[in-house]
Amino acid sequence: MQFFRFAITRAFLAMITLIMVSLIVFSLMELVPGDCAERYLAFKSSQGGAITIADIDAERVRLGLDRPYLVRWGSWIFNAFQGEFGNSCILRVNIAQLLGDKFWISLWICLASLFVAYLIAIPVGIISATSKSPWANNSLRFVSYLGLALPNFLLALMIMLFSTVYFGDTLTGLFSKEFRDAAWSYERVMDFLSRAWLPVFILAWSATAFAIQTVRALMSDEVGKLYVTAAAARGVSGRRLLWRYPARHSLGPIINSLGFDLNRIFNELPIVALILTLTEAGSLLIEALALSNDQQLAGAIIFMLTASIVAINFVTDIILALTDPRVRRSILG
C-alpha cells in the first residue's frame, strides 16, 4: 500500500515533468518564425500555386492557430498524452501513423546501445578501478578517452567507408532492400538484427566511454570505504568481495543516471542515423527537424523522446526503491 502510494506520487511527478517539458517544447516551436499555415502554403506556392494573405489566414483558422497560445498548448498536450499529435505541417499525414514503428525501432536501438554500453562498462570500469597495475589502468583510461575524442559519427563514417571499400556493402539502413517494405516476419527480423548491430555499436561507442568513467569513479569511491575492509577482515575475498560489496553498492547511482545516459544517446542518434541513412529510425527525425522545418512533427518527436526519458527515470526510481533498503525504508517507514 505504501509502495503503491510511492509509485503514484512518482508517476504524478513524472506527469508534471512531462507537462513542463511540453510547455518548453511547445513554446520553442512557437518562437520559431512562421507557423504551420505559412509553412504549408509556402510549400504549396513553391509547387506553383499562387497564395494570398487571405489564404494563410483561412488556413490558420482551419488549423486552429488563431486560438490563444495557452489554449493551443492545452489541446496539444491533451492530445499528446493520448498519443495523438495531429497532422504534419508539410506531409499532411497523421503524425502518429507517420512515426508508427519508426519511433519504436529508434527507441529500441537506443536502449540496446545503453545496455551494450553498461555491459562493457561495468566489468571494465570495475577492473580499472580495482586493478593494481598502473599500466592496465592507464591504457583503459586512454581507450575510454578515445571513446570521447573520436566522435561516433566519425567512427560510423569510417566503418561505413571501410566496408564499402572492402565488402562492397555500405551496411547502411536497417533493412536490406528486399525487406524494407515487407511485413514483419522471421526473415525480416533476422535481416534487421544483422544490420542493427552497427548503429547499436556506434551509439554505444561514446556511451560506453561515459559509462566507464561513471563506473570507475563510483567504484573507486566505494572500494576505499571501511565496510569493504571490514568484509575482507571477515574473510570475504576475491570476486565475492568485489561484487557483493563495492559493486553492489555503486549500482544505485548507476541506475539513477540511466535516464540521463539515454538522453545522451538520443542526442547522438540523429547524426548517426543520418550517416547510416537509417530512414526507418532517426533520420526521419533529421528530416523533420532539420530539413523540412516541420514544427508539428519536430515537436511530436521531441516530446516522445522526452517522454521515454521520463518513463525511464520513473522506472529507475521504482527499481531503486525496490533494491536499496535505505530508499525502501524511507518510503515504507
Next chain:
Amino acid sequence: MTNTTTNGDVNVDQKRKEAYFTAGQGQLIWARFKKQTAAMVGAGILIVLILAGIFAPFLTPYDPTIDGRNKDYVYGAPNVPKFCDDNGCSFRPFVYTFNRTRSIATNFRWVTEVDKDARRYLTFLPEGDKYKFLGMNFTTHLFGVDTGKIHLFGTDSTGKDIFSRTFHAINTSLAVGTIGVFIAFVLALIIGGISGYYGGWIDSALQMMTDTVRTIPAIPLFMALAAFMPDTWSSETRFLFISMILGFVGWPTLARRVRTHLLTERNQEYVLAAQLCGASAGHVIRRHLLPSFTSYIIVDLIISFPYMVLSETALSFIGLGLKDPVNSLGVMLQNVTDPDVLLNYQWHFIPVLFFITLVLAFVFVGDGLRDAADPYADTKK
C-alpha cells in the same frame, strides 16, 4: 666540511618546507598538477594548439576561404619540404613545382606531374593574403614559397589550403567553445548560485526546473531550432547562434555542480565563524565561497569544453552549424564523408587528427586538474 654541507642540506630542506607551508591554493594545485605526466603533456599540446589557433592568420600562408584558393591545385596532395634530392642539397627547404592535367585519358581525374627541376624555395615572412588581427590589417605571413604556392596538408575540392583551413578551424572551434562555455557558465552561476545560496523552496523549485530541462534531449531540440535559421543569416550571426545553443545545452549540468559546491561550502565551520563575526553575505561570498570553488569551476569548465567542441562539430557536420566562409573543425570533418576522399585524397583526414588531439588534450588536462583541484582533501584527517 661535511658538517657544513649537511647544514646546507638542512637549510634547503627547511626552505622547501617553508615554501610548502606558505604556499597558497594556486601553488598547491600547480605542484600537484605538475606531478601528472599525462596532464602536463596534454597541457603542453593544448597551449600549442590554442596559440596556433590564435595566431592562425599569421602562421598559415593563405586565406582559408574561397578567396585564398589555388585554382590550379584542386585536390592537391600535401607538399613535403625537402632539403636534399638527386639534384643536390640546399640550406633552404624547398618543394617542387607541380603540373596538373586532366583529360579523357585520365578518366577526368587530375594527374599530377612533379617537376623536380623547378624548385620552390621556402621564404619566411613573405607578404601574402590580407588578414585582420587585433583590428589591424596585416599581410605578412610566417612562411611561403618564392614562386607559386605551398600546401603542407594539400588542398580540398575547391583548391583551398587545408593547412590554413585547419589552423583557422581550431580558432573557430575554440571560439565557439569559449562562448558556449561562457554562456553556460553565466547561466549556471546565476541559477546554481541562487539555488545553492538560498536553499529552501527556491532551491527545490530551481532544481525541479533544472531537472526538467535536463530530461529534454537537447541536440534534437536545437537541431529543430537550427533548422529554422534563415539562410539569409550572415556567417557571424550563425556563429553566435550556434555558440548560444551550445551554452543553453550545457548549463544544467554545470548549475548542479555550482549548487553542490555552494551547499557544501556554505555549511563549513569557517563560514559559520565568519558569520558569527557578523560578516555580510558579500564578504562570505568574496572571501570564502568564491575562492573555494573557483578551482572546481575552472575544472568543470575545462571538462565541459571538449563537449562544446564536440557538439559544435556534430552540428556543423550535419550542415546545421557553421558554413563557409567560417570554417570550424566540424566543417572540416564534413569533407571526409565523401567516399572519393577516403579512396583518393586521404590528406583530408589530417584535420581529424588535430580534432582528436585537441579533444584528448582537453580531457587529460581536465582530468589532471580535477585530481589536483582539491589540495586540502588529504589534510582533513
Next chain:
Amino acid sequence: MSTPLISVKDLTLSFRTDEGLVKAVDHVSFDIAPGEVMGLVGESGSGKSVTAKSLMLLNPDNAVYDPKSSITLNVDDQSIDVFSLKKPKEQMVIRGGAISMIFQEPMASFAPAISIGDQMVEQLMIHSTMTQSRAKEISIEMLTRVGIPDPAQRFSQYAFEFSGGMRQRAMVAMALSTKPKLLIADEPTTALDVTIQAQVIDLMKDLVKEFHMAILFITHDLGVIAQTADQVAVMYLGKLIEKGSVRQVLRNPQHPYTRGLLDALPRLDDLDTPLKPVAGDIPSPLDRPPGCVFHTRCPVSLGSECETIIPEFITNKDGQQVACLLAEKDAQKEEAEA
C-alpha cells in the same frame, strides 16, 4: 612461558606516498598469550591501527613490509607464518577465522545495503561447512548473547536501522560468531557516548571470559585500558616505547612519554593537581625525529645522545620493558652498584 597465541617480531612497515616512503611502524615486537587482553595505547599517528591491521594483512596496497618483519600465529598446535599467507583461502585463518576485528565506526563497517543478518551468515558460511539455517540460528544466538532485543527481527534489519550502541554490539556478535582466538578491537568505544561505552566494555569483558579469547585492544584512552587490559604496550610515532602489565605501566610508568601522558590526563579522583601537558606537538610522520622518536618533546632528554641513538628495550626485574636511554643508564648504574 607457554607459547604465545601471536608473536609479532620487528614489524616494520612504510607507506609509499607522493612524498616518498613514510614509515608508519618501526621495529615493533610483542606477544599476546592465549586469553590475554593486550592494550595498545597511542595517540594519533602512533601507528597502532596500522600495527593491528598488519596482523590480518589488511593494510592498503601501498604498504611496504620490511622483509625482516615476522608475525607468527599459534593455533591448534600449528605455527602459522602470517606473511607467507598469499592466497585468499590461506588468509581465511587470519581473516575471521582465528582472528576477528571490530572497528571504530560501526556504522561505516557494515555494508549499508546488506542486512546485518546476511553479513553474519555470510561470514559463518565462509568459515565453516554449516547450512544456511544453522548459520542463521547461530547468528541469532550471538545477537541474543550481546544483548540485542528482538534478535530474530533485528537479524533482517540494516545497519542504518540500528542505534550506535546496538551497531557496535552487532559488530561484536559478528566478530565472535566464528569463535576466534584473537579479537582485534580498534578503538571500539571511541565513537560512543560514555554510558554506551561502559555497556560495551562490560559486554566485552564478559565475552572474553566466556569465549576464552585474547584481545588486542587499541585505544588512546588510558582509562579504558585500565579497565580492560592485562598487558599494555605504549606506542609513539610508530615505535613501541614501553610495555608491561597494566598495573606496572599505569602505576609506575618508566618512559617519560607514558609519564607525561598520565600527567596530562584529567582525573576525576584528583581535581586539585593542575594538568601537565606534554610539551610541544606530535611531529608529522613525514619528518620522524632521528634517535629516540620522543626526544623533541622529552622533558628529561639527554641532548645529543637521545638525538642520535635509538634506544633498545631493557627489561627490569618485574618484567616491565622500556626503550629509553635514561632508563638504560639508571639500570646500568644500579647494576654497577649492586
Next chain:
Amino acid sequence: MSDSIISTDDLSVHFPLKGPLFGEQPVVRAVEGVSVDIGKGSFYGLVGESGSGKTTFGRALLRAAPITRGSAIYNDGEVKYDLPTMNKQALTDYRKRAQLIFQDPYAALSPRMTVRDIIAEPLEVMGLTKTREETDERVREIAAKCRINLEHLRRFPHAFSGGQRQRISIARALVSKPNFIVADESVAALDVSIQADVLNLLKSIQKDMGLTFLFISHDLSVVAHTCDHVAVMYLGRLVETAPTRELFTNPRHPYTKALLSAIPSLDPDNPGNPLKLEGEIPSPTNPPPGCKFQTRCRYAIDLCRKEEPKLDKLGAEHDVACHRWRELADNPQISAA
C-alpha cells in the same frame, strides 16, 4: 542575579524536519525550557551525551540557532541585550562581545587563508581596526598570547597540527576582545598530550582577559578540571546544575550519577561503581512523556512517566530536576517501584 553575563529563562530551540507534504510536521526539540545563569568571569561547563542539545544551546546563545521560545539576556555591565529580540545593530555589537571556538580544528579554519588573514578576519569584518598596521599589531598581540610563533603568521593552515590549529582558532575568537566565549568541545578532537596544553591556555586566557566561558563537553573529567560550575543536559533538558566540586562529590540526579560512574577509572583494581545505564538516549523528534530520563532510569515510578520534573533547589547553587531526589538522597539503596 545581577552578576550573570548570560541568563536564560525557559529557552527552547526547535528545528522543523522535512516531513510529509500534509499532516503534522515533525519537530526536533533540541533544547527545551533551559534556564541557566552564567556568572560573569566564570568557566561554566555544559555536559551531556550526543543528542543532549548542548551544542544547539551554545549556538542559540550566539544567535547561530533560532530561539523558539523563552528569553536570554546578555549583560556584561556595559550593555544589556535581550538575545531573541535584539535588532540588527545590537547584534553587530553583540558579535564583538560573544564568540565561538569550534570543535574540529581542521574544519574551522579556511585552508585558503593565511594564519594572519584568518585571525584578522573578525577585525576586518567588524571594522575594529582602521589601518593595516593596526590590524597587524592586533593580530601579533593576540597570536603571542595564544603562543603562536609570529613567523608562522604567513603560513597556511595545512602547515599545522591539530593543537596548533586549535590555538589559531582560539586566537581568531579572541581577537575582537570578546567578553563571552562559547567553547564547543574545543579539546575533544585533540590528543591527550595536546589537550592539557589547550585547556591550560584557555584557563590562563580566561584569567588574563577576565572572560566568561561556556565550556561545552561530553568529557566529565575535562570539565571537572577546568570549570567552576557545571550544568548537565539530557535530551534538551537541564537535569542538574551545581558548582563543580559539589556536583562531582554530591551528584543528585540519577543520570549525573550514571554519567560519573561510567567513566572508566585509571586504577585497574577499581572497577568503579556498578551503576550502569541500560539503553540509549531517545530521539529528540519523539521524546518520551514525563521525565525524559525515565526510559533509562532504574528508579522511575509512574509519576516519572507522567509528569516532567521541575528544577528543584537543593542548595544555594545546586539545582536538580528529579521527582525522587529527596528519597534517593535519604536512601540510596532504594529500588525501582
